[in-house]
Amino acid sequence: MGALTGIRIVEFGGIGPGPFAGMMLADHGAEVIRIERPGAIFGPHALARSRRAIGVELKSSGGIATARELCAGADGIIEGFRPGVMERLGLGPDVLIGANPRLVYGRMTGWGQEGPLSNAPGHDINYMAVAGLLDGIGAPDQPPVAPANYVADFGGGGMLLAFGMVSALLAVKMGAPGQVVDAAMTDGAALLASMSWGFKAAGMWRDGPGANLLSGASPFYRCYACADGRHVAVGAIEPQFYAALVAGLGEDGGGQMDASQWPERARRFAAAFAKRSRDEWVLHFSSDACVSPVLTFDEAAAHPHNVARGTFVGDAPTPAPRFSATPASAPTAPRWISGEQNEL
Numbered sequence: 357m358g359a360l361t362g363i364r365i366v367e368f369g370g371i372g373p374g375p376f377a378g379m380m381l382a383d384h385g386a387e388v389i390r391i392e393r394p395g396a397i398f399g400p401h402a403l404a405r406s407r408r409a410i411g412v413e414l415k416s417s418g419g420i421a422t423a424r425e426l427c428a429g430a431d432g433i434i435e436g437f438r439p440g441v442m443e444r445l446g447l448g449p450d451v452l453i454g455a456n457p458r459l460v461y462g463r464m465t466g467w468g469q470e471g472p473l474s475n476a477p478g479h480d481i482n483y484m485a486v487a488g489l490l491d492g493i494g495a496p497d498q499p500p501v502a503p504a505n506y507v508a509d510f511g512g513g514g515m516l517l518a519f520g521m522v523s524a525l526l527a528v529k530m531g532a533p534g535q536v537v538d539a540a541m542t543d544g545a546a547l548l549a550s551m552s553w554g555f556k557a558a559g560m561w562r563d564g565p566g567a568n569l570l571s572g573a574s575p576f577y578r579c580y581a582c583a584d585g586r587h588v589a590v591g592a593i594e595p596q597f598y599a600a601l602v603a604g605l606g607e608d609g610g611g612q613m614d615a616s617q618w619p620e621r622a623r624r625f626a627a628a629f630a631k632r633s634r635d636e637w638v639l640h641f642s643s644d645a646c647v648s649p650v651l652t653f654d655e656a657a658a659h660p661h662n663v664a665r666g667t668f669v670g671d672a673p674t675p676a677p678r679f680s681a682t683p684a685s686a687p688t689a690p691r692w693i694s695g696e697q698n699e700l
Contacts, residue, residue, distance in 0.1 A: 358385020359682040363525060366391060366426045366433045367407070372505070373541065374436035374464040375403040376514030381521065382406040383675035383684050389430075389693070391423060399690040402672035406685075410693040420446055427452045431528070432460035432521055439469050449536050459534040460524040464517050466508075468540030480505035480541070483512070487545040492552070494565030495572065501565070512544025569593075575622035576601060576612065579650060586634035587650040590625075600645040605629075 363386040367378040375390075382388040383406060392398055394411035410426075413419035424447065427433055433452065435442055442448050449461045466483050467473040473486070481502040484490040489508075494501035517539035524537050555561040555568070566572035576592040592601040595612065602609030605628045611617050629637060634649050641647040651659060657668040666674055675684035 357682055358383070358684045359679050360522070361385035361682070363387065363432070364389070364430045365521075366423075366430045368423075368433065368435040368437070368442075369393065369396065369409075370436035370464070372436075373509045373513030373517065373539075374434050376510050377462070377464065377517040377521065377539075378407065378434055379403050379405060380515070380518040380675075383687065384679075385682070385684065389426060390690075391426070398692065402687070404690040405672070405687040406690075408691055408693045414445055414447075423447055424452070424455065427459065428456050430456070430459065431525060432462060434462040434464065434517065434521070436464040439465060439474050453534045453536075457534055458528050460521055460528060460537060461534065462517055462521045462524075462537045462539065464513060464539050464541075466513075466541045468543060469538050473542075480508040483508035483541040484545050487512075487542045487549070489545055489549050491563060492565060492568060492571050496564070496566040498565060507548060508541040508545040512546070512548050513539065513541040516544035516547070573615070573618060575618050575625050578622070580626055580629035582629055582634040582637060583631060584633040588629060588634055588637050589648045589650050591646040591648075593646075597644055597646045600642060601647065604641045604645050604647070 360381055363381070365378065365381055365386050365388045367374065367388050367390045369390055369392040378388050378390065379402065388407035390398065390404070390407055390409040391412045391414075392409045394413055396409075396411070398404055398409040410422075412422050414423060427447070435447075443450075453459050453461060463469060465474070466478040467476060481490065484493075484502065484507055485500075487508070490500045490502065492500075493503060517537065520537035520539050524532075524535055528534060552561060552568075560568075562568055562573075570577055572578045576590060576598050579587045579589050581587055590601065592598045598609060598612050605625060607621075607624060607628065632640070637647060638649050649655075656662060657671075662668060668674060669687065672687070675687065678684075
């Protein structure tokens with residue numbers, strides 16, 4: 357019995373961050389019913405797990421009536437269409453909350469429900485760019501590099517929507533009315549950079565890729581190539597961890613925070629790491645050096661720590677976070693409601 361057992365969510369079919377939010381809610385016990393186009397393929401990826409789907413044609417009056425009926429009995433909905441689409445379908449907040457005053461209406465968009473870009477197309481890389489995050493990611497003197505679509509889509513988008521939904525559902529439980537949760541990926545991406553904005557306010561931030569302590573400028577917080585072409589990740593920020601790192605490399609560690617020494621020290625560290633394979637270095641260092649192997653997906657699934665914790669099940673991560681009194685159930689395969697049949 358997960359922490360959200362007893363909560364019913366209607367998820368309007370989409371891609372990326374909306375399904376991720378639905379997955380998080382379903383992982384922790386919510387009953388999530390996904391409205392899909394008739395004949396659509398539902399699953400089998402992890403984002404579709406632990407919920408049921410129903411084929412509904414939203415271009416027909418009967419389909420709209422079915423959607424309204426589902427939402428009338430729900431605690432919350434999730435939709436990821438561009439602004440105005442749900443209103444044109446007759447499924448906007450005024451209609452659905454009007455019929456169900458306790459409904460939490462979750463909206464997932466790139467740019468938000470209003471603003472000059474609200475109806476513009478975009479993807480994770482665009483939202484990160486406008487939020488100011490992309491400028492600092494990558495190697496110095498090279499164009500910025502997008503970290504896949506983890507930041508705006510899933511961190512600033514889906515995870516923030518899930519947080520917003522749970523917060524609004526809790527408010528309803530405490531006596532508040534239903535409301536709209538406007539989760540914009542550009543807002544969420546900006547929020548994830550709160551610590552960096554703190555550095556900027558303190559005069560400790562430099563614009564540009566690889567220019568800051570945690571983005572590649574420092575020799576003790578970056579990745580290095582090893583003799584076998586694999587990599588290690590080094591995160592030896594605190595003095596005691598840095599001391600273990602330089603001792604293991606046989607290097608002089610004086611002036612750790614003297615940024616003028618960083619380029620030369622990084623060059624020497626890189627030359628040292630290039631002399632042994634990744635796994636040899638991992639065995640060589642104690643855990644105090646904060647040196648870790650950069651693992652592939654398959655390697656991560658087989659790593660002893662992840663195996664011990666059950667971090668992965670099958671070909672996907674397990675639900676997180678973990679609850680002591682209301683643990684999440686094991687994820688289940690998505691399935692269609694009633695007689696709707698599609699290959700998953």
